[in-house]
Amino acid sequence: xxxxxxxxxxxxxxxxxxxxxxxxxxxxxxxxxxxxxxxxxxxxxxxxxxxxxxxxxxxxxxxxxxxxxxxxxxxxxxxxxxxxxxxxxxxxxxxxxxxxxxxxxxxxxxxxxxxxxxxxxxxxxxxxxxxxxxxxxxxxxxxxxxxxxxxxxxxxxxxxxxxxxxxxxxxxxxxxxxxxxxxxxxxxxxxxxxxxxxxxxxxxxxxxxxxxxxxxxxxxxxxxxxxxxxxxxxxxxxxxxxxxxxxxxxxxxxxxxxxxxxxxxxxxxxxxxxx
Amino acid sequence: xxxxxxxxxxxxxxxxxxxxxxxxxxxxxxxxxxxxxxxxxxxxxxxxxxxxxxxxxxxxxxxxxxxxxxxxxxxxxxxxxxxxxxxxxxxxxxxxxxxxxxxxxxxxxxxxxxxxxxxxxxxxxxxxxxxxxxxxxxxxxxxxxxxxxxxxxxxxxxxxxxxxxxxxxxxxxxxxxxxxxxxxxxxxxxxxxxxxxxxxxxxxxxxxxxxxxxxxxxxxxxxxxxxxxxxxxxxxxxxxxxxxxxxxxxxxxxxxxxxxxxxxxxxxxxxxxxxxxxxxxxxxxxxxxxxxxxxxxxxxxxxxxxxxxxxxxxxxxxxxxxxxxxxxxxxxxxxxxxxxxxxxxxxxxxxxxxxxxxxxxxxxxxxxxxxxxxxxxxxxxxxxxxxxxxxxxxxxxxxxxxxxxxxxxxxxxxxxxxxxxxxxxxxxxxxxxxxxxxxxxxxxxxxxxxxxxxxxxxxxxxxxxxxxxxxxxxxxx
Numbered sequence: 001x002x003x004x005x006x007x008x009x010x011x012x013x014x015x016x017x018x019x020x021x022x023x024x025x026x027x028x029x030x031x032x033x034x035x036x037x038x039x040x041x042x043x044x045x046x047x048x049x050x051x052x053x054x055x056x057x058x059x060x061x062x063x064x065x066x067x068x069x070x071x072x073x074x075x076x077x078x079x080x081x082x083x084x085x086x087x088x089x090x091x092x093x094x095x096x097x098x099x100x101x102x103x104x105x106x107x108x109x110x111x112x113x114x115x116x117x118x119x120x121x122x123x124x125x126x127x128x129x130x131x132x133x134x135x136x137x138x139x140x141x142x143x144x145x146x147x148x149x150x151x152x153x154x155x156x157x158x159x160x161x162x163x164x165x166x167x168x169x170x171x172x173x174x175x176x177x178x179x180x181x182x183x184x185x186x187x188x189x190x191x192x193x194x195x196x197x198x199x200x201x202x203x204x205x206x207x208x209x210x211x212x213x214x215x216x217x218x219x220x221x222x223x224x225x226x227x228x229x230x231x232x233x234x235x236x237x238x239x240x241x242x243x244x245x246x247x248x249x250x251x252x253x254x255x256x257x258x259x260x261x262x263x264x265x266x267x268x269x270x271x272x273x274x275x
Numbered sequence: 276x277x278x279x280x281x282x283x284x285x286x287x288x289x290x291x292x293x294x295x296x297x298x299x300x301x302x303x304x305x306x307x308x309x310x311x312x313x314x315x316x317x318x319x320x321x322x323x324x325x326x327x328x329x330x331x332x333x334x335x336x337x338x339x340x341x342x343x344x345x346x347x348x349x350x351x352x353x354x355x356x357x358x359x360x361x362x363x364x365x366x367x368x369x370x371x372x373x374x375x376x377x378x379x380x381x382x383x384x385x386x387x388x389x390x391x392x393x394x395x396x397x398x399x400x401x402x403x404x405x406x407x408x409x410x411x412x413x414x415x416x417x418x419x420x421x422x423x424x425x426x427x428x429x430x431x432x433x434x435x436x437x438x439x440x441x442x443x444x445x446x447x448x449x450x451x452x453x454x455x456x457x458x459x460x461x462x463x464x465x466x467x468x469x470x471x472x473x474x475x476x477x478x479x480x481x482x483x484x485x486x487x488x489x490x491x492x493x494x495x496x497x498x499x500x501x502x503x504x505x506x507x508x509x510x511x512x513x514x515x516x517x518x519x520x521x522x523x524x525x526x527x528x529x530x531x532x533x534x535x536x537x538x539x540x541x542x543x544x545x546x547x548x549x550x551x552x553x554x555x556x557x558x559x560x561x562x563x564x565x566x567x568x569x570x571x572x573x574x575x576x577x578x579x580x581x582x583x584x585x586x587x588x589x590x591x592x593x594x595x596x597x598x599x600x601x602x603x604x605x606x607x608x609x610x611x612x613x614x615x616x617x618x619x620x621x622x623x624x625x626x627x628x629x630x631x632x633x634x635x636x637x638x639x640x641x642x643x644x645x646x647x648x649x650x651x652x653x654x655x656x657x658x659x660x661x662x663x664x665x666x667x668x669x670x671x672x673x674x675x676x677x678x679x680x681x682x683x684x685x686x687x688x689x690x691x692x693x694x695x696x697x698x699x700x701x702x703x704x705x706x707x708x709x710x711x712x713x714x715x716x717x718x719x720x721x722x723x724x725x726x727x728x729x730x731x732x733x734x735x736x737x738x739x740x741x742x743x744x745x746x747x748x749x750x751x752x
């Protein structure tokens with residue numbers, strides 16, 4: 001649970017994204033693409049879920065990437081090499097169903113880029129043709145471009161302000177990609193509006209799309225039901241039934257509302273702890 | 276009069292809703308002796324048959340009466356490792372006290388005249404804990420070379436760990452959460468089971484040599500096969516019940532509709548009532564409705580009404596239940612306590628829909644009135660909806676406490692383990708062994724939700740079978 005290395009991938013423009021390597025041999029030896037951990041920064045902390053970005057069984061390290069968005073994620077992003085997490089458990093959730101699909105398009109937005117990275121790697125290793133589209137607000141906020149370029153058969157970078165790559169949204173690039181040729185699977189992680197837009201688009205091209213949902217969790221093992229989402233006509237728990245679901249079936253509005261359930265407390269605790 | 280029952284003192288009802296301190300204060304020595312003296316020491320004590328772990332109730336009460344408290348403690352510990360816990364949470368009125376000679380036959384639960392066995396057990400348990408009376412692990416045990424893995428640190432797991440460790444077996448308990456106790460910690464609130472009592476009982480296990488590994492989910496971090504490969508001679512699964520059930524009615528996913536598990540976990544495990552000192556939040560409603568009639572519903576309602584009182588909200592917490600109070604599966608004491616604390620009861624009511632406001636938060640509940648019909652499979656009279664009886668009630672926070680289904684994290688990745696249609700693990704009722712040789716199970720993962728002591732009863736049975744297995748492995752016959 002000790003943090004053996006930490007760096008900021010983004011630190012500026014009011015945004016911090018940290019990459020932490022955590023010693024956790026049990027998790028590292030078992031983690032597969034698509035799975036997550038639940039961790040606590042300190043004894044009085046919250047339990048929060050985070051995707052396992054990399055896992056190395058040989059040195060017992062897992063990598064997590066966190067954007068300082070709320071109170072707990074800011075605490076975590078503020079931890080340093082040598083610090084120890086209060087708790088970490090995993091790997092949780094179903095692994096991605098990695099197999100030979102043919103052509104796979106992976107779409108990552110913001111810190112969601114971190115979550116498509118392990119899946120992109122696994123899909124590539126499995127012999128798929130991998131097209132990757134990543135997007136951020138501007139150049140300075142873009143993460144893992146180099147790592148993903150090393151994997152991608154085809155890569156597009158989009159920025160909202162046009163400061164790097166092409167100007168526009170990931171959906172602009174996806175529309176072109178899917179318009180050009182038939183894809184067998186799309187896989188998207190990012191802010192809810194982005195995933196929803198990707199889902200609408202991929203549906204119009206009839207390309208099956210998986211998304212990894214970021215519902216609020218407590219235990220992460222199916223016990224509390226906090227992370228329930230409506231998928232088609234069923235109620236699913238993101239933690240034990242997901243975190244991946246077929247995008248077209250997800251009730252995005254409900255997810256978006258449920259993720260704001262503690263918005264006021266979040267504001268309160270952030271304000272209180274501002275230096 | 277000698278035969279008047281002695282009742283345990285309780286915290287004042289107006290002050291107790293302002294905190295999470297223990298409500299039942301237990302017996303003083305004088306009170307314990309007076310209550311014990313009421314026991315007529317039946318020749319054929321039926322009470323023992325009502326105890327899922329078979330505590331020699333007659334004997335411990337006899338020793339208590341003679342002020343041999345240490346002896347009484349050892350008598351209980353001989354059968355039950357956790358007297359201070361069971362003395363607080365056992366539904367004695369359905370178990371030992373129901374069979375007490377002072378309860379008339381055929382009553383749904385114990386008479387008030389029945390000996391307050393649970394309070395006596397608690398008195399003795401707390402005496403033993405305060406005095407630090409420890410059972411020693413068997414020395415030079417022929418089983419000392421064996422290691423047993425216990426999965427889950429709830430009532431079943433802790434009980435199995437204690438039973439095995441006492442016989443000199445090395446026990447490692449694997450717990451998925453960051454702390455021990457399972458439902459005893461995340462489910463049962465501190466005002467029913469103070470945390471120092473729980474910690475004390477778990478510490479006594481550690482002193483027996485039990486090793487506890489938290490943050491470790493068997494099925495994820497290790498499979499059953501891998502545990503065997505690492506040298507464990509047997510595995511006990513005390514996985515607990517897991518997945519909270521919902522009613523599948525419209526509006527159930529609105530914000531502020533909680534499962535009881537989530538609501539209780541946020542408060543009991545994560546201390547959300549101390550937000551922002553603790554970082555986990557929980558919402559508190561002005562009009563809270565708790566759906567269900569079991570102990571979990573009572574716990575959730577009593578936590579809810581405390582949160583309202585502690586936060587200056589005019590208390591308005593209602594339990595909504597489909598049947599009547601007699602059919603409620605909760606302990607009678609919890610029902611009384613909930614009422615005393617101001618929880619309202621809306622009986623013969625079936626929720627139909629939660630209605631939300633613009634922001635996606637629940638605002639109202641629509642429900643129907645019921646009447647009792649013919650008995651159903653459980654033997655209780657079935658609630659039947661009265662046509663056109665629907666009404667709406669203010670409800671800005673709902674807590675659903677209607678039960679739990681099996682958690683399949685482990686069974687889902689262990690194809691060799693046979694489960695029933697509910698997802699519960701199938702065991703040989705004699706040995707609690709599952710369809711995988713050397714793997715045993717007990718508690719809520721076997722046969723659905725039960726009580727703490729029933730879980731312990733199963734764990735005890737499994738432990739005996741595990742000891743047999745270890746002896747067999749040691750000696751070859």
